[in-house]
Amino acid sequence: MISIKRKGLGDIIMDIVVYIVLTILAILMVIPFVYVIAASFATETDIVSSPIFLFPPHPTVDAYKQIFDMSGMGATVLRSLCISIGVTVIGTIVNLFFTATMAYGLSRSNLIGKKFFLNMVLFTMVFGGGMIPTFLLVKGLGMYDSYAALIIPGAISAYNMLIVRNFFMELPSGLEEAASIDGCTDIGIFAKIALPLSLPCLATFGLFYAVGHWNNYFGALLYLNNQDKYPFQLVLRNMVMLTTEDTNGDEELPKESLKMAVIVVGTVPILCVYPFLQKHFAAGVMVGAIKG
């Protein structure tokens, strides 16, 4: 994109420093996760008795077999995976719709009543009613035991909405004016100009919301009544969080390797989303392009 023909010595040194520092940081950040992966393939004895290792001394896939065993947990795991993907996709679309419309609505600096709306958002951002009133509301609206209860009550995060609004406010105002002279309504400008221009921002918050949905188990715990409706994270969490009790009342702890495998299985799908979004993060060129 930017052609740099002549490099000063300072620039070269800076390049080297940046590459080294970042590479070390990235390795430090990823080592524990490598351990998690290694442990998910290790035997129980190895995990309990050896310190950190990056390759399992006695590799085995038992933990994964247990998770995907179709006669046992497998069917539940796969069903919940589909549910999670569905909730995440639909939920994120709902989030982005509500967040973007409101953020854009609030981005016009001289809108009458803007202050009122902003204060309402701010107020509810710091003050909340708590679990019981929200639960009653969700039940009263007939959303109890339905997936809507996982999506609608969290349709907007005030925090995210305020940041998106800031992105909208930074859009060059000339564009909007030009469009409105061309006879576009505000909704037209929003849909045809503002949204395409803020793709990096929408991709970012889409990712935030998606990760939020993916990792959310508490809403499912509270609002879903039927085990058949449980999302992936809840099923996985229950596989590892619960100590089971056998017939004599003795407790059986879940295996460490199973815990680790569950983390891997629960993390990898959402990690895969990221590379698809990555190209949008580099979309900054567009601003320049349209302007030019």
Add this chain to the structure above:
Amino acid sequence: MAKNAAAVAAPTAKKSKKWVQIKRDKWMYALLLPGTLYFIIFKIIPLWGIFISMKTYYAGVDFMEADWVGLSNFIKFFSSTSFIMLLKNTLIISAMNIVFFFPLPIILALLLNEIRLQWYKKALQTLVYVPHFVSMVVIASITFMLLKESSNDAQSGGAIFELVKRINGTGESWLGGKVAIYWVLLFQNIWKESGWGTIIFLAALAGVDVEQYEAAIVDGASRLQQLIYITVPAIMTTVVTMFILRMGSVLDTGYEQLILMQNSLNKSSTDTFDTYVYNIGRVDGNYGYSTAVGLFKSIVSLICIQSANRLAKHAGQAGLF
């Protein structure tokens, strides 16, 4: 509306001007409608729960029938001996996070932005996000593994514990240290979230106008100069926004991490409002009292976020509101 046209002539003119503006912006209000409905239904209506703090309410006992206790929950909280300790611990943990942790994602994002090899940049980005997805329970157990002290003189402790012991020779406990634990907590946060935190700033960096860099290169600006004079100012609004929002959670420390890392030696320095509310509300089931503590936190948040906003505006930034 105006009964007496003559008497209200001036305000009507003002009003009608307002009306023109509102009409002009009618589609903006249409855009605001779904979000506003959401906030009213799901955020404003449940606010009646705040009154739980002034009642002896237990789930299952009719809310209307529960006795009013006025402000006694608040008085009990402020006069309790733990209040000062909780406040102190909360502020220390929070301040350390704001001072040391808050700038890191920004720096990291700026560094990532300097990487020109696109595939390498993408790879690095993906790697630094990974820790965000590792749950706190796993991070805690890895921390124990690295920092644990030896159980007797013949065994060795965790890798980092041994390393530090070799360097300074003291072998003091990290996990049980009243001050050391703060650094452990901070480092856990940094490790887990600083990579993830870069996303917003990278999105902001993506919005920087490329023409500016091109012009700067023509003028012979070095990379460092470009960074200081173009890149940093370009993301300043985002930084300020994030900072104001961060101030809104100045008393939030979360409870999961703290409860996982707590032990009898460090408890007096790791108990915060959030762990307190967790214990009293979720464990002991005392909703009136825990709601009162939560309400106190909310009021402080509101003050902080407003002050930060004022301050930002004062400093010539756009602010949030």
Add this chain to the structure above:
Amino acid sequence: MKNWKRISMLVLATGLAASSLAGCGETKKPIDLNSKTPSIEVMTSANKTNSPGQESPVVQAIEKHLGEAMSEKYGKQYDKVILDIQWVVSTAYGEKVTAALGANEYPNVMLVTARNSSIIQNSKHGTFWDITDYFQKKDDKFKSEENPEGYVYPELAKANPVINKNISVDGRISGIYRARTIGRQGMTYRRDWVENLHKKGVLDFDEPKTLDDLDAMMKAFTENDPDGNGKKDTYGMIVTTFLDGPLNNLAIWMGSPNEWGYDEEAGEWKPWFMSEGYFDAMTKMREWYQAKYINKNMATMDANDWDSEFLNGYGGIQIDVADRARRNATNIAEKNPNAVVDVIGYVTDGDADPRVLPTTGYMGYYVLPHQTVETEEELDFVLSVLDECNSEEVVDLCNYGIEGTHYTLDENGKAKIISEDSLTKDYQDLNQFSMGLAGPYQLTTAYANKAAEKVQQVYDENEQWAVMNPMAPYTSDSYAMSGTQLDAIIAEAKTNYIIGNLDEAGYKKAIDQWLKMDGDLVCQDYTEAYENDKSNYKDGKLYIPETSKYKFRF
């Protein structure tokens, strides 16, 4: 600031509107007694995410059995009694109960797991049926050979009165408890180490019996190379941040009351950590710690490392639940085939009688809300069904499934479970639904290893020596209010005293702080609760049994 006013007005208005809505609109689910297939909705905790439902052959078998039993009892034709079990994962069970209470929507039968202030208030408030008088209810028409007394609910009549009292509120029982092992605590140790040291002449026993034996064992495990590897690399007891496991057991062995004791000199009830016995136990541990018989990182060692220190052969003693022995015996065999893991329930103080710290004996109890069990007739039916659920047949079905399909009987008449996930999923978690209060039941499984058999012996023997907590039935509003914070003060002081950061004066200071932070109110609450209980009076005078009287140091 005008906006703030408007917002607060809005909040007030919607708040009032919403709270008036909150009280109404609940749907009722009466039990249809005239149907041939009446259905009872039960909410209980699950440890799995694929707990069995109506499709499970085991559930079907139970329902059919219940139908037959009810047909016989009521002389009406019931094809089956549908058990509509709503499984709620145990990690969030408390929240789910809170939500059910808050929304006023209940199943017919609901498990409550925590006796927190919310449950206690609801019990006092009459949200649930008071079933105190139903356990021993008799009717001549039920007299038979197996039921000579003519109990209406013969299985419920077998409920342990002590546990029933423990779950009561103001002396009234509103639930049917899920029974658990009372004598569950024990000491797991490396028997091969003791035997090695016996052979070497360092110790003169193979199994410790007294506190002095334990003392000698702690010393020898640390100093006399019990594993015979020529290195001084082992220690006595493994203690983690969960100090209460070892300390509370040791304290009971050394003569501390269980939770509460009566101080005759002061004329009041006091918590155990103020007693002479408890302080002795702490001092003992302090000595052990100084002599390095205990791992020196006990204050910070994560409880998850408890077993790994044992399995690696670093430490040789764990005092906690006895079932640790069974698990560790299995796991240590992989690493060290020569290791022998054994378990004992207690050691005695010289020739004194054994003393054992019991569990509460229950894990939650089922309540019957008035809202969904409306009439006496319905109550009777639900109780009859729950009664039948405690019969041998239903309990066996819950625990092991169907004979021939899910398990076979070995030559000793023990159940041999066919452990295939496709089979166990038919009945897994039904043991969470099951109460099992009419036990012991005849059918058991074969033991996995020798230690497992010993664990069962420990359970059985411990029960008779259990030192009960005299205050278990009572509650304290002050404790319900801030119990977790109060406990934390003492937990901190105990650890610091043992590792030597505090001396006796420092420990005393922590107790004073505890008293000042409403600990005194907690004592007062319990004392009053005890005095208000009519069953504690004999001949019109307040009666405090000798076994509740202890010496106190603080």
